[in-house]
Amino acid sequence: MNTQFPGPELWQRTVGDIAATLPGATAVLRNYKIDFCCNGDLTLDSAAHRRGVDRGELERALAALGTPDGASAVPTAMSNDVLIGHIQACYHEAHRRALQELIALSRKVEAVHHEHPKVPAGLSEALRQLQRDLEPHMAKEEAILFPAMLQWTEGKFDIPISELRHEHDDQGISLRRLECLTDNFTTPEGACRSWQALYVGTAQFAEDLIKHIHLENNVLFPRFAAAEIRT
Ligand SMILES: [Fe+2]
Ligand SMILES: [Fe+2]
Structure with a gap:
């Protein structure tokens, strides 16, 4: 070392x-x-x-x-096209799969354990809201932002990245809510397998979303920041 x-x-x-x-x-x-x-x-x-x-x-x-x-x-060494491909494959697609599964699982846990004092009441709705927020955000990146980045050579970059950064901030707030609802992803003693799987899966999703936002905010976006038209 x-x-x-x-x-x-x-x-x-x-x-x-x-x-x-x-x-x-x-x-x-x-x-x-x-x-x-x-x-x-x-x-x-x-x-x-x-x-x-x-x-x-x-x-x-x-x-x-x-x-x-x-x-x-490490991602900083990746070219733009490799990094964008990595973000889409490892995060966008992974989030879509994870959220679908976690929403179904949380509905089940909330219904079955509704009388348990530690039941994560509201988790399924919080995940569903995150899905509603994340889907158009990722779709905008895939349809507008990433293609513009891949075609950009020099001059002004006319996509307002600041708007996407604001949406990332909102996603960060939603993650705090997930931590709150799940007691920081800690299952109560004697929790069933579904409940355990729900928290393990939600913690993994949260970890992935943090890495995803980090890659965009701190690695990908700064490559275009100097040329960005600010709103
Ligand atoms: Fe993204
Ligand atoms: Fe994003």
């Missing part, structure tokens, strides 16, 4: 940059509840302070990941 890493400069780097360039950092940041997607512009120093994180502990966790050597597999 490179003994120069992480080093004092780590604390002045943005969490979005750390998440984008250091393989495995997303899991560490998520573990410490540091938001690297919607608040990716904060320095690690500010983000850790905001969360009241033990700095020594966080630094050791990031150092244990090693250095960002051999970055060919």
